[in-house]
Amino acid sequence: MTAFIEISxxxxxxMAPIAFxxxxxxxxxxxxxHSQSDILHNAAHDVRHAxxxxxx
Amino acid sequence: xxSRILVSGLFAGVLGGFIAGVLQWLFVQPVLxxxxxxxxxxxxxxGALTNSAQPDLDRIQPIRxxxxxxxxxxxxxxYAILLISAMTIHKLKSNTIISFHxxxxxxxxxxxxxxxxxxxxxxxxxxGVAAADLQSRQIWxxxxxxxxxxxxxxxxFNSKKLPLVIGCILILAPHIFGAPxxxxxxxxxxxxxxxxxxxxxxxxxxxxxxxLGGLSAIFLHKETMxxxx
Numbered sequence: 325m326t327a328f329i330e331i332s333x334x335x336x337x338x339m340a341p342i343a344f345x346x347x348x349x350x351x352x353x354x355x356x357x358h359s360q361s362d363i364l365h366n367a368a369h370d371v372r373h374a375x376x377x378x379x380x
Numbered sequence: 381x382x383s384r385i386l387v388s389g390l391f392a393g394v395l396g397g398f399i400a401g402v403l404q405w406l407f408v409q410p411v412l413x414x415x416x417x418x419x420x421x422x423x424x425x426x427g428a429l430t431n432s433a434q435p436d437l438d439r440i441q442p443i444r445x446x447x448x449x450x451x452x453x454x455x456x457x458x459y460a461i462l463l464i465s466a467m468t469i470h471k472l473k474s475n476t477i478i479s480f481h482x483x484x485x486x487x488x489x490x491x492x493x494x495x496x497x498x499x500x501x502x503x504x505x506x507x508g509v510a511a512a513d514l515q516s517r518q519i520w521x522x523x524x525x526x527x528x529x530x531x532x533x534x535x536x537f538n539s540k541k542l543p544l545v546i547g548c549i550l551i552l553a554p555h556i557f558g559a560p561x562x563x564x565x566x567x568x569x570x571x572x573x574x575x576x577x578x579x580x581x582x583x584x585x586x587x588x589x590x591x592l593g594g595l596s597a598i599f600l601h602k603e604t605m606x607x608x609x
């Protein structure tokens with residue numbers, strides 16, 4: 325039982341950095357793939373079309 | 381943990397994104413350039429007009445091509461970080477190592493989530509086709525991606541019936557609701573170009589994601605070994 329509680333405590337404390345990393349990944353995809361800033365849109369234009377992101 | 385995901389995501393994303401960028405340049409870019417001739421009005425379609433299906437294309441445009449490969453790498457870094465985050469959650473829960481071949485399956489699942497599932501109702505658009513309002517398509521794209529991710533996770537890691545049914549419903553729901561559609565068709569690009577573009581984009585996406593999944597598993601394993609030694 326103690327061992328089980330230890331493991332579940334450990335995996336809970338591990339979840340925060342994973343969630344933060346996933347958020348960062350999502351942010352990269354949003355900025356590079358979806359942001360409508362003119363410079364970003366023009367630079368990433370061809371990739372956005374090829375990856376199937378809604379582009380313009 | 382955080383740096384392990386970030387470092388392995390960076391390596392897998394740079395390598396996978398470079399391969400994806402080169403494949404896109406080889407197979408997707410010519411179709412896109414061809415379509416832009418119609419988008420900009422250099423070539424015109426419809427009616428009695430006929431055009432060569434193999435026009436001269438400005439194939440090599442150094443700045444544009446380098447930027448495309450660079451952004452392909454950035455986007456694939458984002459993909460890789462998300463994929464490795466999911467792999468890490470699974471590793472923590474099951475305490476198993478994800479092999480290179482299992483990584484490929486993870487990659488194909490990622491492809492279904494961010495590329496194939498949204499494309500079922502919102503196909504990859506070639507420049508010069510009619511489309512609905514951009515913001516509503518982006519919102520629909522993100523919702524579909526989240527629903528598909530949750531659905532695939534439920535199906536992949538459950539053997540009970542209820543989670544499987546809920547998983548299927550989550551994957552289908554955005555398509556039953558429907559993607560934003562244009563009110564009228566006014567796109568100047570020929571249908572042949574649009575169809576080839578969509579199938580090329582989806583095909584290259586599948587190959588690139590399979591590579592990304594395998595690489596993610598390798599780099600995650602390497603980083604884990606390095607951190608624990």
